[in-house]
């Protein structure tokens with residue numbers, strides 16, 4: 046049985062649950078008990094605060110975990126980084142009151158900085174040879190300068206709207222962060238095998254992301270030009286239609302090129318274009 050630690054509620058929860066579900070780990074959703082086993086796959090899920098996940102994996106309370114890179118680095122990064130999961134992308138930045146004039150990192154000399162990530166900040170300022178005081182708080186860090194608790198903050202930024210609504214401006218980006226899959230450094234062979242299967246499934250889900258399956262009918266004499274437009278896996282599947290002058294073409298396209306490809310296909314006479322989402326792709 047492989048035990049995976051995940052966030053019990055908060056920013057990581059929804060996408061983590063979706064990823065587990067797409068990987069075939071069906072949990073009795075909505076039940077907020079600490080430990081849930083999954084039907085059909087030898088995995089049990091331990092629900093924790095995200096702060097507690099890195100150490101729980103490093104010390105073996107859980108075998109693997111899904112946690113933000115910011116917490117993983119802040120807690121020392123002892124567990125093994127297995128895979129970047131591509132969601133919950135954000136950054137850790139220094140921000141100061143917007144009316145302040147900022148010329149460089151020396152602004153922070155002798156200042157007080159409010160943060161939930163003192164270890165990351167300490168390492169960064171040491172490297173920059175800047176001495177500052179820290180005020181460590183675990184939430185609502187952004188209000189600290191406004192209530193005179195600190196001169197600046199070091200916190201998570203994503204859209205930047207929290208900074209704007211607290212009259213702050215981002216002046217230094219220290220690190221980027223995304224959800225990570227981490228693992229204990231001493232997994233048994235049996236647990237490693239289960240992790241390998243889970244990774245295979247995560248990979249199949251991740252490769253399918255942003256891909257669409259396209260099915261269309263096209264005039265035969267335009268087939269070569271259509272195949273040029275459709276990158277496909279190796280090459281599109283072509284099936285002759287009963288009416289000999291037309292063929293059916295099937296292929297995979299990347300979502301980001303979608304409208305450009307559809308426009309070209311239409312101009313080449315393609316008809317009946319069906320676009321289907323892909324759940325998983327095993328290359």
Ligand SMILES: Nc1ncnc2c1ncn2[C@@H]1O[C@H](COP(=O)(O)OP(=O)(O)OP(=O)(O)O)[C@@H](O)[C@H]1O
Pocket residue numbers: 052053054055056057093094095096112113114115116133134135201202203204222223224
């Ligand atoms: N605005 C955001 N945009 C993207 N990712 C974010 C954002 N805020 C947080 N995250 C990511 O989600 C993780 C969890 O954020 P959340 O706000 O749920 O943490 P928390 O309040 O500390 O929750 P917990 O109660 O589990 O400790 C963060 O460590 C970070 O990796």
Ligand SMILES: O=P(O)(O)OC[C@H]1O[C@H](OP(=O)(O)OP(=O)(O)O)[C@H](O)[C@@H]1O
Pocket residue numbers: 056184185187200201202203204205206207208
């Ligand atoms: O740049 P933004 O898009 O505004 O996101 C950044 C904010 O998101 C997180 O807070 P969250 O919204 O999770 O609330 P919390 O402070 O209760 O964690 C984080 O603590 C920042 O305050």
Ligand SMILES: [Mg+2]
Pocket residue numbers: 094095096
């Ligand atoms: Mg937390």
